[in-house]
Amino acid sequence: MSVKINPIVAALPDTVPFVAPEEVERARGTAFQARLGANEGNFGAAPAAVEAMARAAQDDVWKYCDPTAFHLREALAEPLGIPLDALVCGPGIDGLLGLIVRIFSEPGDRIVSSLGAYPTFNYHVHAYGRQLVTVPYRTYHEDLEALAAKASDVGASMIYVSNPDNPMGTWWDGDAIAAFVEAVDPNILIILDEAYGETAPAGTLPPIDLDRRNLIRLRTFSKAYGLAGLRVGYAFGAPALIGLFNRVRDHFGVNIMAQVAARAALSSSDWLAQTVQQIADGREAIAAIAQSNGLEPIASATNFVTIDCGGDKGHAERLVAGLAERQIFVRKPMAPGLDHCIRVSVGRPEEIDLLAAQLPHLL
């Protein structure tokens, strides 16, 4: 005698998408000195956002947040030149990805992603009882043609693509993405994750086309904006797609701190430009450290640099473990073809200096 467990959930393994650095720190009994593993915004949040949070903590936090995130959506939609009903906010891209899987597919459906792409997307695919179908990377880039072809071949309900890409940092220009969108069967939903859009070269993000009825684009305040801890991202696309989120989403899911801080961050354009420059400088510094150690940095449009370490998977794993022993937190790609690399997030200069000082001891 026991309660019912949904059979999809009963069949799932006890895994999590990521082990957090805090958990590693607790297990090791010592704190990391350089936090370079989660592609966060190590330069912190915009001062205006910090002020807005402190004010809201004092005055507003006792109120339920606006379930429509009206003012934030207005501030986001206006510069994008899209109507309010083409944009929905959610608790980070992670939360939005779960909703997309739930809304736009059924148990047993096939869903296509690159082999080694975002683990949290895969987690949601499995957690909703869908089948993940993967396509290998090609020279460290997502293989757009192969993704489109595979999705048609297997009758997939959706394709996940991130541009710029995580975990490799590579990117396609907007024309290539637009051509991919054009090539995909219009019955197949394209999820275009642009979490790293702010740090990419001009021309990386394709023009917005709300008439495209099979495309949802995702952005976040967790990366360049330095607000990962607040959980705020947004999705935009044809209103007929976006409206469906309101039928199932947790309406109070974007908390009040997230709403006020994201609005303040959006109005901090000078701060953003300066931060994006710091991130670009950090990428160069990490690439130089890799090269001076005989490793090969992969060109990146993100807030991290993935480094081809030249050996095998075991070599890269030993580097990650060795850096952890030296109080430096980094992660690495996990899939065959990518797993000889390590991934180093842009940190503050003192964090990158620590990497420069310690890496030679491991090689």
Place this chain on the structure above:
Amino acid sequence: MSVKINPIVAALPDTVPFVAPEEVERARGTAFQARLGANEGNFGAAPAAVEAMARAAQDDVWKYCDPTAFHLREALAEPLGIPLDALVCGPGIDGLLGLIVRIFSEPGDRIVSSLGAYPTFNYHVHAYGRQLVTVPYRTYHEDLEALAAKASDVGASMIYVSNPDNPMGTWWDGDAIAAFVEAVDPNILIILDEAYGETAPAGTLPPIDLDRRNLIRLRTFSKAYGLAGLRVGYAFGAPALIGLFNRVRDHFGVNIMAQVAARAALSSSDWLAQTVQQIADGREAIAAIAQSNGLEPIASATNFVTIDCGGDKGHAERLVAGLAERQIFVRKPMAPGLDHCIRVSVGRPEEIDLLAAQLPHLL
């Protein structure tokens, strides 16, 4: 030609559980002077929580939050005398309710609640394609015997009960709840929502029994603790049940502000005691206003007072609308048998004074 929409979602109406006061204010073009409609913590958050948030905004908000909410769970589990794996944090009770429906039932399942109980629970039941089966209130209380019997009769997978109750404010003592738990078929999951537990008389919350394999209890920081805007609640029960949340939940879903503020609030026991007293005083003040206007307050163990207005549904609706025109936000129960009542949350003294001044003009 168009993308697949999950048939459960395609069949849903475009409704939301609540229209927010902010939306009413935007539509009316004027702000409420008394916010007495959402059972919030109008006295604000504990000073230690406000300080913790300001500090985290400056120092930590750029980091992803701890996906295990380790320190918060530790601070919660210890005084409850339960192990860490018996407790999971989530983005408010709302978020946890969605997960419970998802994990412990299947499409088409019957789920039992009281007619007129928490709309957001009903929203999740429908949004996951389950069937809601309702049992009427009896003299403004949830009818525990009838709920247990109905659940067995219809072969329900779960029963939702809130104690103290929303929207009526009534409660059963812990012995009655324990007898109800004992009476329910052990194959049927009991969701016991204790959102208003902190404001209830001693003895309202039954003893904890983790051997009970069909009971999940829910609590929140949104009410007495004054942190509704942050979205933080928790569920506890047998580890075999609680562990399943980790297979499907959004692991970073409890944001960093929520985690630090909730911990600070937990350590503010003097502040909590004082706030609970202010809430009790506010209940008395609202009850006195009702009585002096010839209306009948219903005894409440929560941070609101539901008032039997003596007329019909239309009368109560006119009162809610009339108060809104006088810048006072209140809500009302919606179901037959309850819908002649209005529900007034405890606010700050100046908000309650405004109610006292304006209500007589409407009667």
